[in-house]
Amino acid sequence: MPLEIITLPCLSDNYAYLLHDAKSGQTALVDAPEAAAVKSALSTRGWGLDAILLTHHHYDHIDGVDELRRSYGAKVYGAKPDTHRLPPLDHALDYGARFELFGEEVQVLDVSGHTIGHIAFFLPESQAVFTADSLMALGCGRLFEGTPDMMWDSLNRLMALPPQTMVYSGHEYTQSNARFAVTIEPDNAALQLRVDEITKKRAKGEATVPSRLQLELDTNPFLRANLDKVKSAIGMEDAENADVFAEIRHRKDTF
Template sequence: MPLEIITLPCLADNYAFLIHNPASGETALVDAPEAAAVKSALSARGWGLDWILLTHHHWDHVDGVQELKAAYGAKVIGAAADAHRLPALDTAVEDGGSFTLLGEEVQVMDVSGHTVGHIAFYLPGSKAVFTADSLMALGCGRLFEGTPQQMWSSLTRLAALPPHTMVYSGHEYTQSNGAFAITADPGNPALQARIRDIAKARSDGSPTVPSTLQLELDTNPFLRAGDSAVRAHLGMEGAEDAEVFAEIRKRKDNF
């Protein structure tokens, strides 16, 4: 049976994700912004919680860990490189490593940039990648710790995944990201259509996460630094891709 993935709104604009194996009854959580919303979702479905996967150390991704671990006995999995500032880990993982979760392979990807030591979890069997604040719906995370080159390298790795991969990112920022994206890529009809779709989804109270990687490749300016139309609009036809990305990120920071 395929794994079931639940997009779970938390706090003001965060997302966590429940991954459930209907055959075994086991459940994992990706990031723990708060305990109350997770407990409520688990209770409504009659599920326990076996694992908590952490992408990075920021409080709005880890604050619920201790309460959830105490309540369910869940084991915590996170990056060895970030272990000194994450909640206590039961399993420390590294870039390029893999482990089995809920009967599926999970590949660990270093996606530093937003923070150093940020990881993504890729489940090829479920065609899903959990990117938190690295690649986001129509955006990417602000560079609090890493460099533009680090983030561009991280995004390039994610962009190389199969285009049908579902991208589960950490925040409902998509509408505001779209308002910026159109300033960087104004002639993109796919982006124009996506902005309309986002407005409808939000007016209906529906989440815009997850998205497909193909949709991000077609519309997310942070993945389109090599696109000739984006380069021409920015006046950077002769620049390196990482330089174009850095300019887009700087413009977003000041938007």
């Protein structure tokens, strides 16, 4: 059975995720922006916490780890190349590693770019990928540490996943990402429909994540830098895909 996945708002605009296995009663957390919201969600459901999976070292993804580990004895998983700036890890994971979580395989993907050492967790059985600040709903993370080529390679790894995969990203940035996306592809009908849906959801205070990978492929400008129509739209018809991505990222940074 696929895991039950709970989207958990944290801080002002972060998301963490609870992964619960009904058969064993075990629960994991992807990223720990804060302890209070996680503990409240666990208490409401009567769940413990057995594992914490970390995507990258930024404070708004790890600040709750120490308190949650003390309270529940959860084992912490994170990227081996980033151990020097993550909380102490019980399981240091290499890029490309696979491990079992509550009987389900988890694949560790290198999605460096936003940071060096950023990883994503892909669960084929649950058809879910946890991307934090790499691939985001209608966007991608700023390149604080990596290069455009690096991030484009990372996004291509994610684009190669099955299109029905649900993308669980790290922040509620979708509405602002949508305002930018329409400047790149104002005539994209799928994007226009998505913008309307996002507007309605946010008006009701609803989360816009997760999103289906196919929807990102159809509407997210950062995943469409390889398309002739996008290259033409920004006047880069003969440019390499990574260079087009870099230009789109630059435009978003100054938007």
